């Protein structure tokens with residue numbers, strides 16, 4: 001999969017968040033989108049996910065077989081985790097996993113029945129998510145995204161709410177499931193993007 005931005009920019013009202021972004025994101029590379037708070041990382045990620053449209057320029061999506069992906073179909077090719085993404089609080093953990101994988105295929109490197117063990121929350125499988133701590137919810141979002149069989153994996157602030165063990169767990173998860181994929185990570189913390197081989201500073205596109 002590849003995503004090409006051609007002179008892309010986005011503004012909210014009169015304020016330009018990013019302008020003149022010419023950049024190629026291409027599998028199997030791993031990109032960190034960096035910048036201070038409020039600089040436009042999440043806005044750029046929303047553009048790449050097809051959740052926001054550019055105010056100028058264009059974004060072109062191409063599948064591994066060379067076919068063009070229309071922006072309204074991009075969601076089928078990606079999985080995404082972010083602290084601000086809501087889970088269904090009434091579902092138990094097991095129901096959350098079952099529901100998610102009705103829509104996305106499980107990554108070939110794992111069986112669906114192994115996901116709870118990898119998550120390390122087997123004891124909580126019948127607990128509704130509304131009783132989960134913020135770190136448990138973040139782990140759940142990360143495992144759903146990484147263990148989906150999608151060519152594009154997008155993570156916004158992946159280690160927020162994770163403790164030291166959680167950060168090590170995240171790093172192992174990425175090592176196991178990022179091979180051959182296009183991975184995008186928006187981050188302010190180096191331990192979240194050490195595995196990335198390209199760094200993009202959003203402040204270069206003001």
Ligand SMILES: Nc1ncnc2c1ncn2[C@@H]1O[C@H](COP(=O)(O)OP(=O)(O)OP(=O)(O)O)[C@@H](O)[C@H]1O
Pocket residue numbers: 012013017035036037038039040041042043044188
């Ligand atoms: N829907 C919106 N309407 C107006 N302004 C917005 C909107 N969404 C984001 N912004 C503005 O765009 C700018 C960039 O925000 P963004 O969330 O992309 O930054 P960020 O780099 O991800 O920040 P953080 O590191 O704090 O998460 C901010 O000034 C923000 O107020």
